[in-house]
Amino acid sequence: MKVSAFILICFLAACLAIGQGSEPENARRDVFLITIDTLRSDHVHCYGYEQIETPALDQLAKQGIRFMQAFTPSPITNTSHTSILTGLLPISHGVSDFGVPLKSDYPTLAELQKKQGYLTAAFIGSVILDSKRLAPGLDRGFDFYDNFPEKSQAKLRWGRIERRGMDVVQRAEKWLDEHQAPPRLVWIHLYDPHDPYEPPFPFAEIYKGRLYDGEIAYTDSALGHFLAFLQKRGWYDSALIFVVGDHGEGLGEHHEDTHGIFLYDSTTHVPLILKLPNGREAGRVVDEQVRTTDIMPTILELVGISTPASLDGVSLMPLVLGAKSASRPAFGETDYPQRFGWAPLRSVRQDGFKLIEAPRPEFYDLHSDAEELRNHYVPWDATVQTLLETLAELTAKSQSGAKSSPSSVSSGTIDELHALGYLGAEDAQSSTNVPKPSLLPDPKDKIEEQNLMHIATMASEDGQWAKARVALEKVLHLDDKSLAARLLLGHVYLNSNNARAAEDQFEAAVLLQPGNMEAQFGMAKALLREKKFADAVDLLEETTKSGTKDPEAFELLAQAYTGLGKPVLAKRAAGQANSIRGTRPQQ
């Protein structure tokens, strides 16, 4: 009896092992990758947060595998998504900023799956991932990439720079209905939990006073709609589904309201759930540290496509199947502080310790200090030295120069970036190629300014000029050399019909950075409003003589000549603007 039971167990174990090994030939199954923007793992119900209902995420976790310790290498949307879609760290793929094109050297998940016969489509929730504007190259390998309309008449955010989650999933569902033959790869990006927090009814009521949670609950309802759609069509059980947050949200921890500046767990620890076909490994929980760069190699393994050799990520399947393997270091980096003239940050998190490279470095023992509140950095500590070496090895490995420079981002796109609450390269206080970032201010000393800048940016997008002005004046009180604050305050004054005050701000900005075009154009606009046409001509003639190819300079110059009563010169300047724009001069 005992022997036969033993044989039976061996037989079952062998069957299981076969099932768990390489997938059968017909492994070309549908893959659905859902990324949820700005989602902290500790604000999801199945990650232990009792004050929210996220039934769709809970369902997936119950029927799939929940990774408790998953980390993104970047708190910035473009960078983190590029890592998910390439299996590479930012230092490898080089997309460290908005508008930086993804080099064709690095194959994307979509390219690799498309080569193997997959139909591929992407549905994005924000213009931040629009491949024609702020995320060039991210569309590689997708048969269909649902960009935003090039010219939107919409005044509201919706449809112009953002789409509600329900809109995004319904667009994906429509595409799936029109492309019913598997295998298909569909990536869905749900942007809603990103600020401003404006969940629709009834979530705004249910989560009154906790609108970030309201956005998450709403996003979960959109995810639920999509999962129910898959079930209705009979596509759910056999599909491979990944859901992941692209980064978290500061929510005031370490004084960071949103995300992008710091590399603490508040913005790098994300939920990660994998549902395997036919309920395999349902309900499993993986406690080992994993990275979002591990997603791509996992998918490739599960659909039987060979993985590029040079990936930074590693398949999650050994951990899913219970193997104990060496801990995976989670790297982090952010260059976004450089927008404000502050030092970029690098981090490594391993075996319960975290090191952050900064002008004032940080070291945390996460076993006893999960909130990263007690900095124990001393350069002679053995663990500090090991982690510094790990970071140095990574930097050396990636010295091949993956970084490519931002493609020229149009002024319209800069406006969109501002509308989403971010600064663009034009706002940068200092060169992003500073020889020694450690000489720049530590973001820890500056975070209050960033919070105020963010409040001001969002307020001016909504036309709340007084609120924006108050926040910007506070920034300038903290740092009167803030170029970004001077520029934005200049625009705020222009919009509140105070040209005199606007002129002062733009003049201060020109003094801070003489070649800054935004400052010069702002000053010219202020002078035109004040009818100081001769001053405007002086300024703009100098600008246009400097060889600028920006048509706005000539358009403003035409207005200044008109004001001065010089129609011939005005017509000539307008003609130059038109010829730059590639249009025929108007009669």
Ligand SMILES: [Zn+2]
């Ligand atoms: Zn994001």
